[in-house]
Amino acid sequence: MMEAHPLYKKNTGHDAASLHNWKESLVSEPYRSYLYSYPHKTAYGELEKRIELSELWSAEPAETFFLYMHIPFCGARCGFCNLFTLPDKRQSVHEQYVDALERQARQWAPYVGHKPFARFAIGGGTPTLLEPQLLERLFHIAGEAMGLDEQQASISVETSPETVTRERLRILKDHYVDRVSMGIQSFVEQEAAAIYRPQRPLEVERALDLLKSQQFPVLNLDLIYGLPGQTIESWMYSLGRALSYEPEEIFLYPLYTREHTIVKPEDIRRDGGGTDNRMMCYLAAREHLLSQGYTQYSMRRFAKADVSLAKTILPYGCQEEGMVGLGCGARSYTRNVHYASRYGVSRSATESIIADYVAAERYDRADYGFILDVPEQKRRFILKALLHREGLALGAYEERFGSRVMEDYPELHLLPDTGLAEMDAESLRLTDEGIAYSDAIGDWFISPEVRKRMEGYVLA
Known part of the structure; x- marks a missing residue:
């Protein structure tokens, strides 16, 4: 004992x-x-009193801020996903949303522009689902409306295999993007299909070849273990295929099942003894990654320690606040208040929340969140x-x-x-x-x- x-x-x-x-x-x-x-986003709720953004941000002690833009659109909702995202490829819908995001940015700039941004991330959804001219516009909003200096901020963008094109990657290169993150989840087509992800290995490899040719400082790849029908052997096969592209960073996620996800708890693969194999997958992958020279920084994140960027980045502490979240579904963090738009997963709820965001004229008050x-x-x-x-x-x-x-x-x-x-x-x-x-x-x-x-x- x-x-x-x-x-x-x-x-x-x-x-x-x-x-x-x-x-x-x-x-x-x-x-x-x-x-x-x-606290978790499901702890958020209606604030008793609306709070003016000038009150929230004027006394924020963080020396630098983190700017985040949320693009809540994707090609299809994966079976494990409970993020705030809507399967919608219509350019007209995307244009209306970016218009609203720019209105929000210009209204927020007077309240958050007094500190420099050390980090800028565009996530979703799939930001690179946007047509090139709209993707380009996001960087102009960050620079012209919010005052982002691309030469002193670490910049990260999420993508997916089917949206990787040479024109979109040129835009990312032109705006000094340091890190491109792509969710692959599995190199086995049957496993991808089991989580309702319409993805073929050849499409993944095409995207990876194109990404590698652009030589971004950091390429991050996401994989998921515990998929329906997945074995230890097929999991390690996917990990090996990912490592063959020598990513500077790799995130390994266990399969989670949550309310409103298509994949259910009973779908997670169990071995012959009736036990969950996710921990075995994690331990096997961890051992292999360490043997390949990666350093483990958290349960999910493994990275090469010798990555260098071509620019000097302003410091930002992960325990600090100062997160400025633009877009429907983005969260903002000050020391005392975390706030966001409403959260939903079902198609009807997500459509309704996005419609309210696009129709809004003012974004300068926080009315939904958590007071710490x-x-x-x-x-x-x-x-x-x-x-x-x-x-x-x-x-x-x-x-x-x-x-x-x-x-x-x-x-x-x-x-x-x-x-x-x-x-x-x-x-x-x-x-x-x-x-x-x-x-x-x-x-x-x-x-x-x-x-x-x-x-x-x-x-x-």
Whole structure:
């Protein structure tokens, strides 16, 4: 049995047996939810009072901001997707949306233009679904309306194989894009079909050949493990095909099934013994990637450590706020308030939310989101650091909040006490085992108040 950490035992009275039971309950559901930010968007709701953007941003302490544009259109909705996106290829719809995005940008610029942007990302959906002239226009909006300096910001754009063309990539190159991210999910056509992704391996390879020819500083590829019908062997085949293109970065996602997704929990492949094979896929891929010289930075992200950019990027801390989210479905983060448009997944809900956004004349008030009190700011600070390889710097927490994290949250001692983390005088870091269970750890640390709001959320 494990020996309890003295301070934790002193504070809580838990013994080794209870620690063992706690860990077992945690790791028994390793893929509870993907908590890439905190609080989760399903904790958002109507704000009691609309907040003027001038009030929100004038006192934001972050030294640099992150500009994000959300393009909520794609060619087809994949079976695992619960993002805010609408399958719609009509150029007229795209034009109306970009018109609205420009109106929003020009209204927001006076409130957020007092700090430089260190990062700029265009996501979705599939931004490169837009016709070239509209894709070009997004960069003009960022530069002319928002004041983005392309030479001092890290710029990232998401794409998909069928939308990769030489003309679109030329636009990205002309605007100094540093990182292009493409979701592949699987190189096996039957596996792609099982998640309702109309994608052929030859189309993926054509797109990858074209991307490699343009020599973007960072090419990121996304793969998913745990697909219906997928075996360890077919998973490693897809990973090998991805690595043959020598991406600077690769994200590995377990298959999640959520409300309103087409793929259901029972569709996730199980081996002959009736057990979920996602952890075996993760461990096999992790071992292979490390052997190929990649560094693991989180449960999902593996990257080469020697990537260099051709420009000097302004600093931006991942635990800071200052996220300026333009477009329907984008979230914005200030230190005290997170806000966004409404969230939906079904076609009818998404169409309705986009229609309201396009028809709006004013975008200068926040009326839907989450107000973070100091305890919620602390949890966000902890989770944004802990779920990454660098871990939580104890001194940084104390400097920000004026208290000690292990005294504020003694339950965090459960992590080193059970081998899921290591703690020294400077930091609390997840072990390799802890990183493997990041989803469960993130879900465990959600506050009761946020969890209650998430459980009460009705997704349309």
